[in-house]
Amino acid sequence: MELTELGLDDVLAKQATCGPSLRLARVTAVDRGRYVVRNEAGEVPAELTGKFLHAAATSVDMPCVGDWVGVQYHDADSHATIHELVPRRSFLRRKSPGKNIDFQMIAANIDEAFIVQSCQFDFNVRRLERYLVMVNEGHIAPVLLLTKTDLVSPAELERMHGNIRIAGITTDIISLSNVTGEGVAQVQALMQPCKTYCLLGSSGVGKTTLINQLLGHDELATGAVSGTGEGRHTTTRRHLVRLDNGALLIDMPGMRELGMMSTGEGLDDSFGDIAALAARCRFADCSHNNEPGCAVRKAIECGELDAAHYQSYFKLKAESDFNEMSYLDKRKKDKAFGKMVKSVLKDGRH
Ligand SMILES: Nc1nc2c(ncn2[C@@H]2O[C@H](COP(=O)(O)OP(=O)(O)OP(=O)(O)O)[C@@H](O)[C@H]2O)c(=O)[nH]1
Ligand SMILES: [Mg+2]
Numbered sequence: 001m002e003l004t005e006l007g008l009d010d011v012l013a014k015q016a017t018c019g020p021s022l023r024l025a026r027v028t029a030v031d032r033g034r035y036v037v038r039n040e041a042g043e044v045p046a047e048l049t050g051k052f053l054h055a056a057a058t059s060v061d062m063p064c065v066g067d068w069v070g071v072q073y074h075d076a077d078s079h080a081t082i083h084e085l086v087p088r089r090s091f092l093r094r095k096s097p098g099k100n101i102d103f104q105m106i107a108a109n110i111d112e113a114f115i116v117q118s119c120q121f122d123f124n125v126r127r128l129e130r131y132l133v134m135v136n137e138g139h140i141a142p143v144l145l146l147t148k149t150d151l152v153s154p155a156e157l158e159r160m161h162g163n164i165r166i167a168g169i170t171t172d173i174i175s176l177s178n179v180t181g182e183g184v185a186q187v188q189a190l191m192q193p194c195k196t197y198c199l200l201g202s203s204g205v206g207k208t209t210l211i212n213q214l215l216g217h218d219e220l221a222t223g224a225v226s227g228t229g230e231g232r233h234t235t236t237r238r239h240l241v242r243l244d245n246g247a248l249l250i251d252m253p254g255m256r257e258l259g260m261m262s263t264g265e266g267l268d269d270s271f272g273d274i275a276a277l278a279a280r281c282r283f284a285d286c287s288h289n290n291e292p293g294c295a296v297r298k299a300i301e302c303g304e305l306d307a308a309h310y311q312s313y314f315k316l317k318a319e320s321d322f323n324e325m326s327y328l329d330k331r332k333k334d335k336a337f338g339k340m341v342k343s344v345l346k347d348g349r350h
């Protein structure tokens, strides 16, 4: 098998400037610090070198499924050590749990992400928007999959489509049932050889069941759902598989805490001092700029509150507000920003 068949394209190949003693391989599975990498010859277990670990400044620098890495093979090529990470062309990430504003890589070098919601209980447009923001931020093209159509009436399905369009979401939608098989061929038809896809969505929506359908056999374990339709996190690691038609597909565990994607949630926790001060401002919607009776400004002026600490909160708040914006508003803002950049460039030429 050629590396191009594992998704290596010209852009990535150009970036992959690893040393002469290293060979290129793709990370196909990650499970708590253990890796599996695949190259022309096949899949082998791999680990990070101490040097790599030492040089990784944040968790974003750690390899994730889909990454291309420079490796050295050992013990008759039965084992590999990961020495280098090839810069990513696209990525999925979310905020790490906990107070620090740090991101966790979920997967890399993906061409298209299938955002999966089940018609039964799971359907939620606000959550869909959040997934879209996440996918768009990572430079990945989204496609929406509505699963378990066998459990709802055509009218209900129609209503869900309507709600998605009302929210201004224009992304392609495929409705499917893993039980009747309806729509599965449409997904298959969309998937191209050598391109990488992933399945994103809550636990129990049928991601793994769909992969098994696409594979044509039950290769990956699927799980039962509770009475409320909620899944039980059957898939526990991220795994890249290759379909018969040559497309590459990453299965992922259901995401429990989508809120963690943006920095919003952790923000007030991390800046409890500022939240406490802000509660004492005269106006509830105080922006702490120059409103009278602003407790935050007063605290900065009298040295009670560190100005740099406040600046960093201010910056993260703006970023999180942007993350929190609806998909539509964000697109509007992006457009406005694009126009602004254009006009600045034009003015610069005068
Ligand atoms: N009625 C119906 N049930 C389905 C459909 N697709 C999957 N299921 C069932 O839903 C349950 C969960 O499916 P999985 O494929 O394990 O779900 P998952 O999204 O991979 O869940 P996690 O691995 O936990 O993230 C299983 O019992 C499947 O048989 C469908 O289209 N219709
Ligand atoms: Mg699964």
Ligand SMILES: [Zn+2]
Pocket: 278, 281, 282, 286, 287, 288, 289, 291, 293, 294, 295, 296, 297
């Ligand atoms: Zn204030």
